[in-house]
Amino acid sequence: MRTFDAIVIGSGQGGSPLAKQLAKHGLRTAIVEKRWPGGTCVNDGCTPTKTMIADARVAYVVKHSYDHGVDVRSFSVDLERIKARKNKVVASFRAGTEKGLTNTEGLELICGNAVFTGPKVLEITLTDGSKDTITAEKIFINTGAKPMVPGIPGLDTINWCDSTSILDVDKIPAHLVVIGASYIALEMGQLFRRLGSEVTILEHGKRFLAKEDEDIANAVQGILTEEGITILLDTQVTQVSQSAPEKLSITLHNGTVLEASHLLLATGRTPQAKPLQPQLTGLALDEHGYIPVNDALETNVPGIYALGDVKPGPAFTHVSYNDYIILLNNLFNGKQQSVKDRPLLYCMFTDPELGRVGLTEQDARKQNIPIKVATLPMSHSARGIETGETKGIMKAIVHADTLEILGASVLGASGGEVMTVLQMAMAGHINAPQLREMMFAHPLFSESLNNLFQGITDH
Numbered sequence: 072m073r074t075f076d077a078i079v080i081g082s083g084q085g086g087s088p089l090a091k092q093l094a095k096h097g098l099r100t101a102i103v104e105k106r107w108p109g110g111t112c113v114n115d116g117c118t119p120t121k122t123m124i125a126d127a128r129v130a131y132v133v134k135h136s137y138d139h140g141v142d143v144r145s146f147s148v149d150l151e152r153i154k155a156r157k158n159k160v161v162a163s164f165r166a167g168t169e170k171g172l173t174n175t176e177g178l179e180l181i182c183g184n185a186v187f188t189g190p191k192v193l194e195i196t197l198t199d200g201s202k203d204t205i206t207a208e209k210i211f212i213n214t215g216a217k218p219m220v221p222g223i224p225g226l227d228t229i230n231w232c233d234s235t236s237i238l239d240v241d242k243i244p245a246h247l248v249v250i251g252a253s254y255i256a257l258e259m260g261q262l263f264r265r266l267g268s269e270v271t272i273l274e275h276g277k278r279f280l281a282k283e284d285e286d287i288a289n290a291v292q293g294i295l296t297e298e299g300i301t302i303l304l305d306t307q308v309t310q311v312s313q314s315a316p317e318k319l320s321i322t323l324h325n326g327t328v329l330e331a332s333h334l335l336l337a338t339g340r341t342p343q344a345k346p347l348q349p350q351l352t353g354l355a356l357d358e359h360g361y362i363p364v365n366d367a368l369e370t371n372v373p374g375i376y377a378l379g380d381v382k383p384g385p386a387f388t389h390v391s392y393n394d395y396i397i398l399l400n401n402l403f404n405g406k407q408q409s410v411k412d413r414p415l416l417y418c419m420f421t422d423p424e425l426g427r428v429g430l431t432e433q434d435a436r437k438q439n440i441p442i443k444v445a446t447l448p449m450s451h452s453a454r455g456i457e458t459g460e461t462k463g464i465m466k467a468i469v470h471a472d473t474l475e476i477l478g479a480s481v482l483g484a485s486g487g488e489v490m491t492v493l494q495m496a497m498a499g500h501i502n503a504p505q506l507r508e509m510m511f512a513h514p515l516f517s518e519s520l521n522n523l524f525q526g527i528t529d530h
């Protein structure tokens with residue numbers, strides 16, 4: 072058995088930079104990865120999807136080019152070129168991560184699958200099938216999550232795609248049916264619609280994007296529907312079957328049968344914790360299979376920490392990276408940072424984007440916080456009108472007494488970037504009256520924040 076000072080399991084968005092820093096701080100460190108350096112974000116998640124979404128946007132812009140006085144009479148989509156560009160970007164990000172790990176002195180990258188076999192003891196099945204056993208006082212679990220497969224009758228008898236395999240589909244689906252209507256479903260649904268697929272999205276919940284305020288969710292739904300995507304809510308899939316390649320039948324609770332060429336499962340993700348045999352090191356899992364942690368990311372076993380999607384809570388790349396920052400500061404920089412102090416934020420990469428930070432109106436009202444709400448349609452933004460990007464809405468939630476910004480939803484072109492302006496304002500306690508009068512360069516989308524906060528009176 073080989074002894075290290077620290078072991079990181081999984082080379083995701085938190086684990087990779089953490090492993091490098093542990094080694095740089097003088098700890099003899101191993102990082103174990105069973106698949107590819109970089110984890111989900113680089114290999115299956117953000118990087119490939121945002122690359123392909125950009126290509127689909129080009130198709131959309133070309134299709135609507137005559138609105139801008141540019142006459143492109145016909146065009147075609149070359150899926151092989153789209154995949155090749157995606158693969159090139161992914162390969163470069165993956166290689167960059169690998170190089171960063173292997174070039175760090177005091178850090179060993181072990182390629183293999185790790186399982187606990189005893190207290191703080193890990194057995195690694197290496198890629199050549201041989202075994203390695205390692206131990207360390209400090210262990211950091213960054214094993215992420217994988218696509219969840221729902222228990223739908225017939226699923227084991229048909230070909231279906233998840234968010235990884237859909238990226239390498241060999242032709243543009245004639246009719247893509249997507250189960251689920253959240254980030255993956257909407258981003259992928261719009262991507263393939265823009266490449267030419269008929270797209271139907273099935274959600275079992277009664278409300279579309281139930282975590283968002285209704286006005287925002289309705290606006291997203293309207294935009295996607297206008298592009299020709301069918302969205303069915305309150306819909307259960309009761310049976311699936313396949314009669315030939317690309318001939319799928321999807322039966323709904325009301326007896327309707329949809330004929331599809333491809334089925335994408337986008338029903339959430341499952342943490343990769345149970346396969347670690349956590350019980351053999353005394354680690355507890357919660358009822359959903361996540362590894363619970365305290366506010367400083369330590370598990371119930373002292374010296375074992377979890378970061379990223381394998382722990383409960385929002386599952387985003389920036390959260391995993393921020394987990395790493397918190398661990399770094401607490402371990403080496405004498406700080407006592409907590410995951411409790413950070414705002415919820417994300418950007419859904421539909422087009423236009425939905426940038427979100429802090430509280431929604433429905434959350435604030437549930438918590439009985441006195442609030443004022445400001446909204447501004449993107450059709451009132453000078454920049455939006457000039458660029459022809461008038462879809463969407465800006466919305467801010469402001470504390471009624473302090474006039475501090477508690478949250479914002481920015482659905483619009485550059486919505487994620489404008490949301491980030493508001494995130495910075497929130498962090499720096501810049502309040503609504505100040506933003507109303509702040510000078511922004513004309514004519515940026517962010518300049519519309521002046522107008523948005525006109526809607527907030529001081530008393």
Ligand SMILES: Cc1cc2nc3c(=O)[nH]c(=O)nc-3n(C[C@H](O)[C@H](O)[C@H](O)COP(=O)(O)OP(=O)(O)OC[C@H]3O[C@@H](n4cnc5c(N)ncnc54)[C@H](O)[C@@H]3O)c2cc1C
Pocket residue numbers: 080081082083084085086103104105106107108109110111112113115116117120121183184185186213214215216234255343346347378379380381386387388389390391420
């Ligand atoms: C299609 C898609 C699109 C997404 N888009 C976005 C986006 O735009 N923005 C955003 O913020 N988030 C996005 N996400 C979510 C984001 O990818 C994840 O939140 C993020 O990658 C989580 O990183 P992580 O650090 O938890 O671990 P991961 O990146 O999941 O890495 C975990 C690593 O651990 C390895 N591993 C697991 N078990 C073992 C084991 N037993 N032994 C050895 N190695 C192991 C895995 O192989 C993997 O490489 C997207 C996700 C998907 C699926």
Ligand SMILES: NC(=O)c1ccc[n+]([C@@H]2O[C@H](COP(=O)([O-])OP(=O)(O)OC[C@H]3O[C@@H](n4cnc5c(N)ncnc54)[C@H](O)[C@@H]3O)[C@@H](O)[C@H]2O)c1
Pocket residue numbers: 221250251252253254255256258273274275276306307308337338339340385386387417418419420
């Ligand atoms: N832009 C981004 O930041 C981004 C993009 C993609 C993915 N992600 C991350 O990836 C994770 C997974 O995303 P996701 O969209 O798969 O999952 P999700 O958990 O966000 O949503 C799953 C959706 O599927 C629905 N659903 C579940 N089972 C169903 C069934 N049997 N029939 C019909 N509907 C069903 C749920 O009600 C829900 O709306 C998320 O946690 C997200 O954080 C983030």
